[in-house]
Amino acid sequence: MKSFIENLPKAELHLHIEGTFEPELMFEIAQRNNIDLPFADVEALRKAYDFSRLQDFLDIYYQGMNVLHKEQDFYDLTWAYLKKIHSQNVLHTEIFFDPQGHTERGVAFETALNGIHRALEDGRSQLGISFGLIMCFLRHLDQDDAMKTLEQALPHKDKIIGVGLDSSELGHPPEKFTAVFERAKAEGFHIVAHAGEEGPPEYVKQALDLLKVERIDHGNRALEDTALTQRIADESMALTVCPLSNLKLCVVDDLKNHPIKKMLSAGLKATINSDDPAYFGGYMNENFIALAEAVDLTQVEIATLARNGFEAAFISDDEKYRLTDQLEAYLASV
Ligand SMILES: Nc1ncnc2[nH]cnc12
């Protein structure tokens, strides 16, 4: 099973680039930027990765990204992620970045964008990994701030394919951002949002009805509402599920109780993703393997999850055929 997963061609659709910041690289970049981290060393930092809810993680995640200042810092962060997923047979990735996490510290929008994008271009030419870049609005900030961020993105439509919504979910429902998402859609951006990670099914409904999402990031709590679950299945709306994230943030108490089988049997287009791999203990392969072992996934189920990843990607039909052909060729060979 392990080698079946390791060699399986995969797409990643839910990945925060700031969440790939491994402690070793964080210390290296902090040092070259003359920034003191409030941790003695890499081990002390890793020990702090003990979360009982989303906010515990976010506090440390925002602290970590504070050391990113120069375009090269963003490049190095992204390049390290791309090398890692190249070793895991990830052929396509759609990554999030949090511009407000940088602009509010005085780092220019373009500094973050250009560093990340240049690495993605190098990943395509040197590693053969295709990509999309999605910027997320921080939902703990207000809609005006999100609107300003959207305006900063408008000259960069050649680099940014979509907008998303992340950060502290509870108390910050999608309806808070209806106008900015309406504008983003009119400007031609793809639309996604985190919903139903900690928030109730109502937030998932709002993401569908008010933000007009094309994929739901997480979506776990949608399962509490049978009619909503049926609707998501009927609309072939993909869920970007993140197993190790769900475990580390206590969305599930044990991976054995992860609802992935319920999702699949309800006809939901679930995909597997790593969310913030440096903080949650694993990239794509580790997520697939841990989940497969915990809930006893069959090869057919694993293949379905991988296929869903390519089908739910924001790419042309031609590109989808090119990628799924590689998946089907692999499946026929094992
Ligand atoms: N899992 C997650 N949920 C919400 N916001 C995030 N930002 C980074 N990771 C996140």
Ligand SMILES: [Zn+2]
């Ligand atoms: Zn996420």
